[in-house]
Amino acid sequence: MAMQIFPSILSADFARLADEAARVPNADWLHVDVMDYHFVPNLTLGLPVVESLLKATGTPLDCHLMIAEPDRWAPAYAEAGVGSVTIHAEAARAPVRTLREIRKQGARSGFALSPATPVEPYEDLLGEIDMLLLMTVEPGFGGQSFLDMVLPKIRRTRELIDRHGGEIWLQIDGGVSEETIERCAEAGADTFVAGSAVYGAADPAAAIDKLRALAQGGVQDDV
Ligand SMILES: O=C(CO)[C@@H](O)[C@H](O)COP(=O)(O)O
Secondary structure, three states: OOOEEEEEHHHOOHHHHHHHHHOOOOOOOEEEEEEEOOOOOOEOOOHHHHHHHHHHOOOOEEEEEEOOOHHHHHHHHHHHOOOEEEEEOOOOOOHHHHHHHHHHOOOEEEEEEOOOOOOHHHHHHHHHOOEEEEEOOOOOOOOOOOOHHHHHHHHHHHHHHHHHOOOOEEEEEOOOOOOOHHHHHHHOOOEEEEOHHHHOOOOHHHHHHHHHHHHHHHHHHHO
16 A cells, blocks of 8 residues: 655645745645634635645645535635545535535545544445545644544544445544554555644655655554
8 A cells, every 4th residue: 555645734834835835845745724714713725825826836736625615615626626625524514416526527535524523424425535534633723632542443444445445545634743653554544644744844855755654664564
């Protein structure tokens, strides 16, 4: 299983986003946290900034919509050229329709679960999803501590995905660091969002290489 590292620009300098994207040429994708002060108690950026970032970097964008009305706004991100658009289970009112609309616009469809949201009720949705995101902190802020309680859910989700048989990425987001990434990989995650562990490092590109190697090691140790 290839391990992917997605630096979160939430921990980057928002006044220099193009430069910050260029500091991580070895990133698999760039993770963009869209927050609206309603679904989460924080406000970041929206579609106009994402459109500018698309022009400024060749790295594909993974937009994580932490907003109250994802059904209304998600398709526009896909239409703009974002490679992956993720909506939250707790906010979406018509997830099947919205996930299909994201795919119809040519993007990968992502579905996110906050730490206390169980995965089992969404098993029937797996056919509509290209990436399942398990939050390992409460959504809203970077720099929080990793929630160990999510590890059993990562294992159960890996089992569900393998049983489903599709090519669904299992993404983890929140508190991913050199201390936590091996446990997540061993539990079955293959796609890792890292904000402070990358942009808080003196050399963000080297931090990505280290995280990727640790994640790969977490899987190999388990075999
Ligand atoms: O979605 C979020 C927070 O809601 C994350 O993407 C954070 O930005 C991750 O930051 P670190 O925990 O890695 O610092």
